[in-house]
Amino acid sequence: MKLTLANVRQVKRNTESPLTRRVCNYVIDRWGDYSDKKHIFTDVLHYGCQSGVVGELIYYSDTVRFYKQYRQEINELLYDMMNETGLYAPSELFGDKWDKEDPLAQDTYNQNLLAWFGFEETLRNIGYKFEQLENYI
Structure with a gap:
Protein backbone atom coordinates (compact mmCIF):
# COMPACT_ATOMS: atom_id res chain seq x y z
CA MET A 1 0.00 0.00 0.00
CA LYS A 2 1.30 3.49 -0.79
CA LEU A 3 1.93 5.94 2.03
CA THR A 4 -0.81 8.49 1.42
CA LEU A 5 -3.03 10.45 3.76
CA ALA A 6 -6.07 8.66 2.33
CA ASN A 7 -4.49 5.28 3.08
CA VAL A 8 -3.59 6.27 6.65
CA ARG A 9 -7.20 7.31 7.11
CA GLN A 10 -8.28 3.97 5.64
CA VAL A 11 -6.11 2.10 8.17
CA LYS A 12 -7.75 4.15 10.92
CA ARG A 13 -11.26 3.39 9.63
CA ASN A 14 -10.59 -0.32 9.20
CA THR A 15 -9.16 -1.04 12.64
CA GLU A 16 -10.97 -2.16 15.76
CA SER A 17 -8.03 -0.99 17.88
CA PRO A 18 -8.45 2.28 19.79
CA LEU A 19 -4.65 2.47 20.13
CA THR A 20 -4.14 2.13 16.39
CA ARG A 21 -6.76 4.83 15.78
CA ARG A 22 -4.95 7.12 18.25
CA TYR A 34 6.73 16.76 6.76
CA SER A 35 7.64 17.00 3.09
CA ASP A 36 8.92 13.41 3.18
CA LYS A 37 6.07 11.58 4.89
CA LYS A 38 8.15 8.54 5.86
CA HIS A 39 9.92 10.76 8.40
CA ILE A 40 6.70 10.92 10.43
CA PHE A 41 7.48 7.28 11.18
CA THR A 42 11.27 7.21 11.10
CA ASP A 43 11.73 10.20 13.42
CA VAL A 44 9.75 8.45 16.15
CA LEU A 45 11.19 5.00 15.51
CA HIS A 46 14.78 6.23 15.30
CA TYR A 47 14.80 8.69 18.20
CA TYR A 59 5.11 14.59 30.64
CA TYR A 60 4.42 11.81 33.12
CA SER A 61 0.84 13.00 33.52
CA ASP A 62 0.31 12.46 29.78
CA THR A 63 2.18 9.16 29.48
CA VAL A 64 0.49 7.65 32.54
CA ARG A 65 -2.93 8.67 31.23
CA PHE A 66 -2.04 7.21 27.81
CA TYR A 67 -0.89 3.95 29.41
CA LYS A 68 -4.00 3.63 31.54
CA GLN A 69 -6.27 4.37 28.58
CA TYR A 70 -4.61 1.75 26.34
CA ARG A 71 -3.26 -0.63 29.01
CA GLN A 72 -4.90 -3.77 27.61
CA GLU A 73 -3.56 -3.24 24.09
CA ILE A 74 -0.13 -2.20 25.35
CA ASN A 75 0.04 -5.32 27.52
CA GLU A 76 -0.89 -7.44 24.49
CA LEU A 77 1.91 -5.78 22.48
CA LEU A 78 4.30 -6.46 25.36
CA TYR A 79 3.23 -10.11 25.54
CA ASP A 80 3.69 -10.49 21.77
CA MET A 81 7.12 -8.86 21.92
CA MET A 82 8.19 -11.16 24.74
CA ASN A 83 7.08 -14.21 22.75
CA GLU A 84 8.87 -12.98 19.62
CA THR A 85 12.13 -12.21 21.41
CA GLY A 86 12.14 -15.01 23.97
CA LEU A 87 12.61 -12.41 26.71
CA TYR A 88 9.95 -13.17 29.28
CA ALA A 89 10.41 -10.37 31.78
CA PRO A 90 10.01 -6.65 31.11
CA SER A 91 13.38 -6.09 32.80
CA GLU A 92 14.99 -8.32 30.16
CA LEU A 93 13.26 -6.45 27.35
CA PHE A 94 13.81 -2.90 28.62
CA GLY A 95 17.10 -3.45 30.45
CA ASP A 96 18.13 -0.96 33.10
CA LYS A 97 15.31 1.40 32.11
CA TRP A 98 12.80 -0.95 33.80
CA ASP A 99 12.26 -0.39 37.53
CA LYS A 100 12.57 -3.96 38.85
CA GLU A 101 10.99 -2.91 42.14
CA ASP A 102 7.75 -2.25 40.23
CA PRO A 103 7.29 -5.48 38.23
CA LEU A 104 3.56 -4.93 37.67
CA ALA A 105 3.98 -1.35 36.40
CA PHE A 119 3.02 4.09 20.88
CA GLU A 120 6.24 3.13 19.09
CA GLU A 121 5.21 -0.48 18.44
CA THR A 122 1.80 0.58 17.17
CA LEU A 123 3.40 3.14 14.85
CA ARG A 124 5.80 0.44 13.62
CA ASN A 125 2.88 -1.94 12.98
CA ILE A 126 1.06 0.76 11.02
CA GLY A 127 4.24 1.49 9.08
CA TYR A 128 4.57 -2.15 8.02
CA LYS A 129 1.47 -1.62 5.87
CA PHE A 130 3.23 0.90 3.61
CA GLU A 131 5.71 -0.13 0.94
CA GLN A 132 7.73 3.12 1.19
CA LEU A 133 8.69 2.21 4.76
CA GLU A 134 9.86 -1.37 4.11
CA ASN A 135 13.55 -0.50 4.30
CA TYR A 136 13.20 1.97 7.17
CA ILE A 137 11.40 0.15 9.98
Missing part, protein backbone atom coordinates in the same frame (compact mmCIF):
# COMPACT_ATOMS: atom_id res chain seq x y z
CA VAL A 23 -1.58 6.58 16.57
CA CYS A 24 -3.14 7.06 13.12
CA ASN A 25 -4.43 10.41 14.42
CA TYR A 26 -0.84 11.31 15.31
CA VAL A 27 0.27 10.54 11.73
CA ILE A 28 -2.68 12.46 10.26
CA ASP A 29 -2.04 15.46 12.52
CA ARG A 30 1.67 15.58 11.52
CA TRP A 31 1.07 15.01 7.81
CA GLY A 32 1.45 18.67 6.86
CA ASP A 33 4.62 19.09 8.92
CA GLY A 48 11.99 7.19 20.30
CA CYS A 49 9.27 8.89 22.27
CA GLN A 50 11.83 9.58 24.98
CA SER A 51 13.37 12.22 22.67
CA GLY A 52 10.23 14.35 22.92
CA VAL A 53 9.39 13.98 19.22
CA VAL A 54 5.85 12.93 20.21
CA GLY A 55 4.79 16.09 22.00
CA GLU A 56 1.73 14.53 23.58
CA LEU A 57 3.89 11.93 25.38
CA ILE A 58 6.48 14.06 27.14
CA GLN A 106 1.90 0.16 39.18
CA ASP A 107 4.06 3.28 39.40
CA THR A 108 4.68 6.18 37.06
CA TYR A 109 8.14 5.27 35.77
CA ASN A 110 7.27 1.90 34.23
CA GLN A 111 3.89 3.14 33.01
CA ASN A 112 5.75 5.92 31.19
CA LEU A 113 8.08 3.39 29.61
CA LEU A 114 5.16 1.19 28.55
CA ALA A 115 3.27 4.15 27.07
CA TRP A 116 6.26 4.94 24.87
CA PHE A 117 6.65 1.27 23.96
CA GLY A 118 2.96 0.98 23.04
Whole structure:
Protein backbone atom coordinates (compact mmCIF):
# COMPACT_ATOMS: atom_id res chain seq x y z
CA MET A 1 0.00 0.00 0.00
CA LYS A 2 1.30 3.49 -0.79
CA LEU A 3 1.93 5.94 2.03
CA THR A 4 -0.81 8.49 1.42
CA LEU A 5 -3.03 10.45 3.76
CA ALA A 6 -6.07 8.66 2.33
CA ASN A 7 -4.49 5.28 3.08
CA VAL A 8 -3.59 6.27 6.65
CA ARG A 9 -7.20 7.31 7.11
CA GLN A 10 -8.28 3.97 5.64
CA VAL A 11 -6.11 2.10 8.17
CA LYS A 12 -7.75 4.15 10.92
CA ARG A 13 -11.26 3.39 9.63
CA ASN A 14 -10.59 -0.32 9.20
CA THR A 15 -9.16 -1.04 12.64
CA GLU A 16 -10.97 -2.16 15.76
CA SER A 17 -8.03 -0.99 17.88
CA PRO A 18 -8.45 2.28 19.79
CA LEU A 19 -4.65 2.47 20.13
CA THR A 20 -4.14 2.13 16.39
CA ARG A 21 -6.76 4.83 15.78
CA ARG A 22 -4.95 7.12 18.25
CA VAL A 23 -1.58 6.58 16.57
CA CYS A 24 -3.14 7.06 13.12
CA ASN A 25 -4.43 10.41 14.42
CA TYR A 26 -0.84 11.31 15.31
CA VAL A 27 0.27 10.54 11.73
CA ILE A 28 -2.68 12.46 10.26
CA ASP A 29 -2.04 15.46 12.52
CA ARG A 30 1.67 15.58 11.52
CA TRP A 31 1.07 15.01 7.81
CA GLY A 32 1.45 18.67 6.86
CA ASP A 33 4.62 19.09 8.92
CA TYR A 34 6.73 16.76 6.76
CA SER A 35 7.64 17.00 3.09
CA ASP A 36 8.92 13.41 3.18
CA LYS A 37 6.07 11.58 4.89
CA LYS A 38 8.15 8.54 5.86
CA HIS A 39 9.92 10.76 8.40
CA ILE A 40 6.70 10.92 10.43
CA PHE A 41 7.48 7.28 11.18
CA THR A 42 11.27 7.21 11.10
CA ASP A 43 11.73 10.20 13.42
CA VAL A 44 9.75 8.45 16.15
CA LEU A 45 11.19 5.00 15.51
CA HIS A 46 14.78 6.23 15.30
CA TYR A 47 14.80 8.69 18.20
CA GLY A 48 11.99 7.19 20.30
CA CYS A 49 9.27 8.89 22.27
CA GLN A 50 11.83 9.58 24.98
CA SER A 51 13.37 12.22 22.67
CA GLY A 52 10.23 14.35 22.92
CA VAL A 53 9.39 13.98 19.22
CA VAL A 54 5.85 12.93 20.21
CA GLY A 55 4.79 16.09 22.00
CA GLU A 56 1.73 14.53 23.58
CA LEU A 57 3.89 11.93 25.38
CA ILE A 58 6.48 14.06 27.14
CA TYR A 59 5.11 14.59 30.64
CA TYR A 60 4.42 11.81 33.12
CA SER A 61 0.84 13.00 33.52
CA ASP A 62 0.31 12.46 29.78
CA THR A 63 2.18 9.16 29.48
CA VAL A 64 0.49 7.65 32.54
CA ARG A 65 -2.93 8.67 31.23
CA PHE A 66 -2.04 7.21 27.81
CA TYR A 67 -0.89 3.95 29.41
CA LYS A 68 -4.00 3.63 31.54
CA GLN A 69 -6.27 4.37 28.58
CA TYR A 70 -4.61 1.75 26.34
CA ARG A 71 -3.26 -0.63 29.01
CA GLN A 72 -4.90 -3.77 27.61
CA GLU A 73 -3.56 -3.24 24.09
CA ILE A 74 -0.13 -2.20 25.35
CA ASN A 75 0.04 -5.32 27.52
CA GLU A 76 -0.89 -7.44 24.49
CA LEU A 77 1.91 -5.78 22.48
CA LEU A 78 4.30 -6.46 25.36
CA TYR A 79 3.23 -10.11 25.54
CA ASP A 80 3.69 -10.49 21.77
CA MET A 81 7.12 -8.86 21.92
CA MET A 82 8.19 -11.16 24.74
CA ASN A 83 7.08 -14.21 22.75
CA GLU A 84 8.87 -12.98 19.62
CA THR A 85 12.13 -12.21 21.41
CA GLY A 86 12.14 -15.01 23.97
CA LEU A 87 12.61 -12.41 26.71
CA TYR A 88 9.95 -13.17 29.28
CA ALA A 89 10.41 -10.37 31.78
CA PRO A 90 10.01 -6.65 31.11
CA SER A 91 13.38 -6.09 32.80
CA GLU A 92 14.99 -8.32 30.16
CA LEU A 93 13.26 -6.45 27.35
CA PHE A 94 13.81 -2.90 28.62
CA GLY A 95 17.10 -3.45 30.45
CA ASP A 96 18.13 -0.96 33.10
CA LYS A 97 15.31 1.40 32.11
CA TRP A 98 12.80 -0.95 33.80
CA ASP A 99 12.26 -0.39 37.53
CA LYS A 100 12.57 -3.96 38.85
CA GLU A 101 10.99 -2.91 42.14
CA ASP A 102 7.75 -2.25 40.23
CA PRO A 103 7.29 -5.48 38.23
CA LEU A 104 3.56 -4.93 37.67
CA ALA A 105 3.98 -1.35 36.40
CA GLN A 106 1.90 0.16 39.18
CA ASP A 107 4.06 3.28 39.40
CA THR A 108 4.68 6.18 37.06
CA TYR A 109 8.14 5.27 35.77
CA ASN A 110 7.27 1.90 34.23
CA GLN A 111 3.89 3.14 33.01
CA ASN A 112 5.75 5.92 31.19
CA LEU A 113 8.08 3.39 29.61
CA LEU A 114 5.16 1.19 28.55
CA ALA A 115 3.27 4.15 27.07
CA TRP A 116 6.26 4.94 24.87
CA PHE A 117 6.65 1.27 23.96
CA GLY A 118 2.96 0.98 23.04
CA PHE A 119 3.02 4.09 20.88
CA GLU A 120 6.24 3.13 19.09
CA GLU A 121 5.21 -0.48 18.44
CA THR A 122 1.80 0.58 17.17
CA LEU A 123 3.40 3.14 14.85
CA ARG A 124 5.80 0.44 13.62
CA ASN A 125 2.88 -1.94 12.98
CA ILE A 126 1.06 0.76 11.02
CA GLY A 127 4.24 1.49 9.08
CA TYR A 128 4.57 -2.15 8.02
CA LYS A 129 1.47 -1.62 5.87
CA PHE A 130 3.23 0.90 3.61
CA GLU A 131 5.71 -0.13 0.94
CA GLN A 132 7.73 3.12 1.19
CA LEU A 133 8.69 2.21 4.76
CA GLU A 134 9.86 -1.37 4.11
CA ASN A 135 13.55 -0.50 4.30
CA TYR A 136 13.20 1.97 7.17
CA ILE A 137 11.40 0.15 9.98
